[in-house]
Amino acid sequence: MNHQFSPTSLAAGMQSVGVRIDGVDLSYGSHRVLKDIHLDIKPGEFFAFLGPSGCGKTTLLRLIAGFNTAQRGAVTIGGRDISGLPAHKRDVGMVFQSYALWPHMTVRRNVAFGLEERRVPRAEIERRVDAALDLVGLKHLADRRPSQLSGGQQQRVALARTIVIKPKVLLLDEPLSNLDAKLRVQMRQELLSLQRKLGLTTIFVTHDQEEANTICDRIAVMEDGIVQQVGTPQELYDHPANLFVAGFLGTANVLEGQVRAVDGGTAFVMGGGVPIPLPHGVEPGAEGKLMFRPQNLFIRQDGGPPRAGHVRLMGVVRHREFLGASIRYAVDIGGQQVQVDAPHQAGDALLPTDTPITLDLAADKARFLRR
Amino acid sequence: MTSLALTRESIARVRPGPAVAAVLIALFLLLFLVVPVVQVIFVAFQDKTTGSFTLINFADFFRNDLFMRSFWNSFYVSAMSVVVASALALPLAYLTTRFEFRGAVLIQSLGIIPLIMPPFIGAVAMQLLFGRNGTVNLLLRDHFGISIPFMEGLNGVIFVQSIHYFPFILINLSASLKNIDRAMEESAQNLGCHGFRLFRRIVFPLAMPGYVAGASLVFIKVFDDLGTPLLLNVNDMLAPQAYLRISSIGIADPMGYVISVVLIVCSLLALWVSALAMKGKDYATVQRGGGGLARRRMKPLELVAAYAVVLLILVLVLAPHIGLTLLSFATIWSFSPFPDAFTMKHYGTVFLESGQYITNTLLYASLAALLDVVIGTAIAYLVLRTKLPGRQWLDYVAMAALAVPGVVLGIGYLRSFYDVPMPFTGQPLSGFWLILVFALAIRRLPYALRACTAALQQVSNSLEEAAENLGATKLRTISRVVVPLMSGGILAGFVTSFATAAVELSATIMLVHSQSDAPLAYGLYVYMQSAAGRGPGAALGVFAVVIVGLGTYLSHVIIERGRRERGQDH
Numbered sequence: 001m002n003h004q005f006s007p008t009s010l011a012a013g014m015q016s017v018g019v020r021i022d023g024v025d026l027s028y029g030s031h032r033v034l035k036d037i038h039l040d041i042k043p044g045e046f047f048a049f050l051g052p053s054g055c056g057k058t059t060l061l062r063l064i065a066g067f068n069t070a071q072r073g074a075v076t077i078g079g080r081d082i083s084g085l086p087a088h089k090r091d092v093g094m095v096f097q098s099y100a101l102w103p104h105m106t107v108r109r110n111v112a113f114g115l116e117e118r119r120v121p122r123a124e125i126e127r128r129v130d131a132a133l134d135l136v137g138l139k140h141l142a143d144r145r146p147s148q149l150s151g152g153q154q155q156r157v158a159l160a161r162t163i164v165i166k167p168k169v170l171l172l173d174e175p176l177s178n179l180d181a182k183l184r185v186q187m188r189q190e191l192l193s194l195q196r197k198l199g200l201t202t203i204f205v206t207h208d209q210e211e212a213n214t215i216c217d218r219i220a221v222m223e224d225g226i227v228q229q230v231g232t233p234q235e236l237y238d239h240p241a242n243l244f245v246a247g248f249l250g251t252a253n254v255l256e257g258q259v260r261a262v263d264g265g266t267a268f269v270m271g272g273g274v275p276i277p278l279p280h281g282v283e284p285g286a287e288g289k290l291m292f293r294p295q296n297l298f299i300r301q302d303g304g305p306p307r308a309g310h311v312r313l314m315g316v317v318r319h320r321e322f323l324g325a326s327i328r329y330a331v332d333i334g335g336q337q338v339q340v341d342a343p344h345q346a347g348d349a350l351l352p353t354d355t356p357i358t359l360d361l362a363a364d365k366a367r368f369l370r371r
Numbered sequence: 372m373t374s375l376a377l378t379r380e381s382i383a384r385v386r387p388g389p390a391v392a393a394v395l396i397a398l399f400l401l402l403f404l405v406v407p408v409v410q411v412i413f414v415a416f417q418d419k420t421t422g423s424f425t426l427i428n429f430a431d432f433f434r435n436d437l438f439m440r441s442f443w444n445s446f447y448v449s450a451m452s453v454v455v456a457s458a459l460a461l462p463l464a465y466l467t468t469r470f471e472f473r474g475a476v477l478i479q480s481l482g483i484i485p486l487i488m489p490p491f492i493g494a495v496a497m498q499l500l501f502g503r504n505g506t507v508n509l510l511l512r513d514h515f516g517i518s519i520p521f522m523e524g525l526n527g528v529i530f531v532q533s534i535h536y537f538p539f540i541l542i543n544l545s546a547s548l549k550n551i552d553r554a555m556e557e558s559a560q561n562l563g564c565h566g567f568r569l570f571r572r573i574v575f576p577l578a579m580p581g582y583v584a585g586a587s588l589v590f591i592k593v594f595d596d597l598g599t600p601l602l603l604n605v606n607d608m609l610a611p612q613a614y615l616r617i618s619s620i621g622i623a624d625p626m627g628y629v630i631s632v633v634l635i636v637c638s639l640l641a642l643w644v645s646a647l648a649m650k651g652k653d654y655a656t657v658q659r660g661g662g663g664l665a666r667r668r669m670k671p672l673e674l675v676a677a678y679a680v681v682l683l684i685l686v687l688v689l690a691p692h693i694g695l696t697l698l699s700f701a702t703i704w705s706f707s708p709f710p711d712a713f714t715m716k717h718y719g720t721v722f723l724e725s726g727q728y729i730t731n732t733l734l735y736a737s738l739a740a741l742l743d744v745v746i747g748t749a750i751a752y753l754v755l756r757t758k759l760p761g762r763q764w765l766d767y768v769a770m771a772a773l774a775v776p777g778v779v780l781g782i783g784y785l786r787s788f789y790d791v792p793m794p795f796t797g798q799p800l801s802g803f804w805l806i807l808v809f810a811l812a813i814r815r816l817p818y819a820l821r822a823c824t825a826a827l828q829q830v831s832n833s834l835e836e837a838a839e840n841l842g843a844t845k846l847r848t849i850s851r852v853v854v855p856l857m858s859g860g861i862l863a864g865f866v867t868s869f870a871t872a873a874v875e876l877s878a879t880i881m882l883v884h885s886q887s888d889a890p891l892a893y894g895l896y897v898y899m900q901s902a903a904g905r906g907p908g909a910a911l912g913v914f915a916v917v918i919v920g921l922g923t924y925l926s927h928v929i930i931e932r933g934r935r936e937r938g939q940d941h
Contacts, residue, residue: 048926067557087557089566100554104576113572165562 016043016199017078017168019064021240024073026059033059034070035225041187041203041218048204048212050248051222057205060222061171064203065094077168090116093167097174098159101146107133107157108142114165133162135194152183159191163198167287170195170202176211188215209249214235221245242371246291253297253338255290259283259368268368273334276311276361282368292366294341300358310360313338317355331357388845389757392749392766399746400768403809408635414786415628428625432633437607438626442633445609448528448600449593453586455533459688460540460585462680465570468548470677471666479545481685483538487919488691489874489892490535491598492912494897496694497531498522498603499704506529507710527603532593534688540585546580548574586633587645591638598876598892602899606614608875609634611754613778617881622785629777638774646929658676692916699909716907724909727887728894732873733918735804737892739811740868744861746812748854751824756835761776766820773817777877784882802884810882811872818871819864826860827853862929870919891915 019041026034034056041047049057050203052260062068064075074083080088101110113130115125118158133139136156145156145340155175162170175191176184195202206212212219221228221236221244229241233249240246257270261284267275268290276290306312315333325340327350340359351357363365418425432438463482468476485493500506508518521530551574559573561843575582597610606615609630616627625809669677699717701710750769770779784806791800800806831851838848854861876892883889889897891911897910 063555065561067560086565087560088563090561091563092561094558094561096554096558098552098554100552100558102555102577104579113559113564117563119570158729161558161562328806 006284012298016201017201018043018045019074019169019201020074021060021064022074022076024060024070024075025067026056026063026070033225034063037073037225037227039227039230043201046192046202046215046217048203048216048219049208049222050206050209050219051228052207052210055222056225057207057222058173061094061173061203061205064169065092065171065299066090082104091165091167092169092171093162093165093174094171095155095158095162095175097155097177097210099146099178101154101157101161105145106143106145107138107149110146110157110361111142111161111164114193116162127342128164129160129278132160135163136160149262151179154188155179155187159194161199163194168201170200172202172204174205174207176206176208184211191215193211221248223248239367240291240369243289243291246367246369251294251339252291252342253294255292255336255338259288268366270334270336274311274313276363276366278368279364286368286370288368288370290366293367294339296362296365297338298338298360298362299329299340299342300360303358306360309362309364311363313359313361315357315359317351317353317357319353320350322350329357388735393753393762394750396746396753396765397768400765400813403607403784404768404772404775404780404813407780407787408784411628411631411779411783412635414625415632417625419623419625421611428629429632429683432626432629434888438609438612438630441484441607441609441612441630442603444525444607445594446637448525448532448608449590451525451529452532452536453589455529456537456540456589457586459533459537459581459684460544463684464541464544464548465574466677466681468494468545469574469667471668472677474698478681478685479541481543482688484692484920485535485688485868486538486694487923488535488912488916489598489875490531490596491602491876492695492895492899492908492915493529493535493691494527494599495905495908496698497534499528499698500690500694501530502527503792503831504705510710522603524605528593528600528605528608531603531691532596532600533589534691536592537688538781539588542584543581543585543588544578544755545581547578555878576870583645583648587641590641594637595778596877597778597880598775599783602896608707608770610778611783612777617782617785622782622789623656627782628786631776631782634776634779635774641932642774648868659735662761695909695916698905699913701906701909714906717910720907721910721914725894725907728889728911729914731804731889732891734913735808736810736873738808739815739872740811740819740865742808743816743868744823744865746816746817747823747864748827748857749863750820751827752849755824755827756832758921766824769820770817772813775814777814778877779882780814781878781881782809784878786813798884802882802888802890804884807882807888807890810878811875814869814875814878815868815872819868822860822864822867823857826857826863830856831859866923870923873922874915887904 019039021037021039021041024034024037025032037060049060051057053306055184056102059068063070064077066082066085070083074081077084077090077092084162102113105113108129110127111129115128120128129142130139133142136159138153138156138160139150141153146157155178158175159316172191176187179187188211204212204216216233218230218232219236220230223244228235229245231239236245236248236256240249243252246252255268255270257273257283259278260268260269260275261267262275265280266278266282266284268278269275282288297313299304300312313333315331315338317329318332318337319330321328322344323341324344326343329340329342329351331340333336337360390823415428416424416426417880418427426545461871463478466472467478472478473573498505501524503518503520503521507521512518556569559569576639595610597614600606600608600611601614606612613627613630613634614631616624620627689765697710698704700713700715702712702714704710746769750765753759754766788800788806792798834852835848838852839845843851873890874892876896879890879893880896883893886897891914895908895911895915898904898911
């Protein structure tokens with residue numbers, strides 16, 4: 001099963017194009033599913049729509065494919081407005097979540113379908129189908145029926161069927177969700193290497209942040225029909241624009257408190273706690289919360305003073321989870337709970353619950369988020 | 372050694388209850404299905420005088436011009452009926468499942484109405500509407516000077532049969548269309564396919580299982596049907612020939628049996644061909660995240676055209692009912708587009724003379740349907756939930772009834788039970804009314820069995836295990852958990868059996884011994900033989916339609932209520 005996509009002639013003649021989404025609004029009845037979406041996807045980019053179910057990501061993808069109609073706004077591919085085109089004239093390849101392989105056709109006929117619809121000469125169809133099947137490593141299964149293939153193989157056929165028509169853009173609707181965990185990890189690397197080889201602008205819809213983080217160049221995080229933030233995985237993780245993004249990508253500690261003026265600037269103060277200095281630009285009295293990651297906290301058992309730039313917090317261990325490489329403690333600090341990751345070595349003792357604990361926070365890693 | 376040990380173990384696990392039930396069912400099937408049919412086949416291969424094995428009867432059959440003509444006529448009528456029925460069913464099924472269509476549910480329900488009317492009553496009404504001197508042709512002749520031979524000879528049989536049986540295609544095809552994952556269609560659009568090509572290359576092939584199932588049913592039904600050709604006076608078809616041979620020459624004449632064997636072989640062939648067409652094709656099209664074809668909105672012009680087509684088909688389909696209703700109120704209706712005047716007296720006649728037809732029908736059809744669901748549930752349970760050796764054979768044998776035409780079963784019963792005298796009265800057993808009930812039950816068993824099997828398949832094994840785990844015995848578990856959960860399917864099976872048994876003629880016509888024991892369908896047939904009897908016959912037909920329609924509607928209400936109570940709101 002460990003297959004790497006081989007080089008191919010399919011990439012020949014393909015030119016990467018960008019996708020622009022301009023002020024798109026879409027409602028079902030009174031329910032607004034997409035609210036004023038603006039996105040600019042660059043040529044050759046591997047782009048993700050990431051968000052929980054019901055956030056509108058699949059609706060947006062289907063809009064690009066032509067299966068939904070927006071009430072307002074435009075979709076442009078390679079500079080051409082395609083909003084008025086019916087689905088069958090758009091030349092965007094979509095891989096469906098269920099793969100949607102036609103059970104009454106063999107693998108070869110499935111892959112040939114799009115070329116036949118384009119009235120490509122017979123000989124060229126056969127050549128291109130072979131190339132596409134070769135690319136996904138399934139040439140030997142060309143005469144099987146889809147039902148005789150495993151989930152991963154069906155996935156590859158669906159991919160081959162889509163890329164064989166040399167679409168301008170590749171749309172992937174949760175393509176890995178029907179695979180088991182191990183295959184999913186393998187397939188996502190194959191997807192990435194295939195995309196790089198073809199240089200094909202690709203949009204990937206997923207609710208799994210790990211999937212998006214590992215293979216996508218940039219991600220649009222969506223919630224409630226709104227694009228919350230667009231950026232590289234690292235930007236989104238390190239500099240989330242709001243609490244939703246912070247919580248959706250990775251684990252976030254969120255503290256409640258007030259912003260007060262202190263010597264030399266402003267600080268975030270929890271009820272009766274130590275002030276945590278804030279960067280410039282946050283005015284005293286601002287409404288918001290303080291967010292930081294579990295690895296920004298350090299457990300201090302030596303009793304020494306906090307390091308420069310660290311703020312000391314006192315707490316009590318409430319729960320713990322053994323994760324293998326680390327131990328995640330839930331610690332109560334002045335009535336609010338934070339999570340702390342402590343690296344684990346064989347033989348290390350775990351702190352029992354209800355143990356008083358000293359924590360140091362790397363204050364410059366904490367971010368003040370207004371919403 | 373190991374296999375012996377296993378066998379012993381599995382024998383040890385067989386409890387007496389299921390085994391007793393299996394034996395009883397096997398006896399019933401043997402006595403009322405296998406023996407009569409085998410008798411028929413046996414006689415077909417028997418020399419009339421010496422009783423030894425011979426093929427001479429078949430040679431006679433194939434040398435006889437009338438029989439050969441009948442054979443080809445039956446084949447032609449069945450095939451054409453499939454074509455015409457498809458032409459009626461395809462637009463209705465496709466338009467109502469694929470597009471946003473106002474009244475889709477109404478259209479689907481109206482489309483099923485023809486099934487709840489014996490086709491041969493429809494035949495009389497259709498003569499009056501579409502016959503040479505019927506409404507349509509009279510109007511056409513007056514206004515355009517032309518006439519269309521809708522009802523001439525074989526055309527009439529094809530016309531009536533396809534209107535009567537097209538719902539089989541409509542129901543199966545619609546169900547198939549609804550089950551297609553919309554992504555199947557969208558992925559084709561995504562690859563550049565649309566319009567009629569999309570239908571031809573993706574949608575229709577995926578709906579093929581439903582279409583083939585429906586089409587093969589239509590073929591078999593038309594091939595086996597006796598009432599319609601008899602009433603339209605088309606006698607050169609196989610089923611009427613078999614009937615006429617037995618009824619006019621006698622049960623000793625071998626030709627009736629030979630024709631019976633030919634009928635069975637053709638039914639089996641049709642089933643085999645349809646199975647072959649589906650072989651090796653995986654059509655489990657509902658996948659994860661699937662959910663029916665996407666419904667498209669039509670452009671105004673398309674919408675007008677679509678409604679025109681649907682309306683035309685519905686008028687055609689409901690024509691027998693309209694004609695029948697008119698006829699039941701008509702004083703005289705002959706050589707005129709519409710009846711001369713209207714009266715209620717036919718209903719009075721029916722009430723005074725023919726009450727026994729109605730009560731007999733209610734009795735026979737409900738007993739037969741009850742028998743069907745009891746046996747159906749039992750077989751379904753034995754097959755799916757026990758390890759009883761040979762349990763599959765109960766299913767196979769019961770389903771084999773599908774390939775046995777009513778005429779053949781009737782002939783088989785006559786042959787098997789005519790010589791058996793009843794206790795006390797000394798009349799032949801074949802004339803006893805309970806025999807009629809058994810014949811109806813056997814004829815309808817396949818449908819009830821499939822409904823019960825489907826219902827049981829939806830009851831999870833763990834529900835049963837939970838009941839047993841809490842201390843319920845097997846029998847209590849079945850009666851308190853399994854059967855209540857199956858009730859929807861059982862009821863559906865009951866209704867289909869009841870409704871179709873109530874209008875069955877093929878087997879009954881051979882077995883009815885006296886007018887007082889006769890069911891509705893037989894009464895109708897008798898009435899429709901004479902011009903004077905048409906009015907009361909039509910009134911009786913209206914009764915039949917109303918009874919069956921009410922039964923179907925009531926059961927639908929009960930099923931829906933039960934479903935809501937259990938919170939299965941789909």
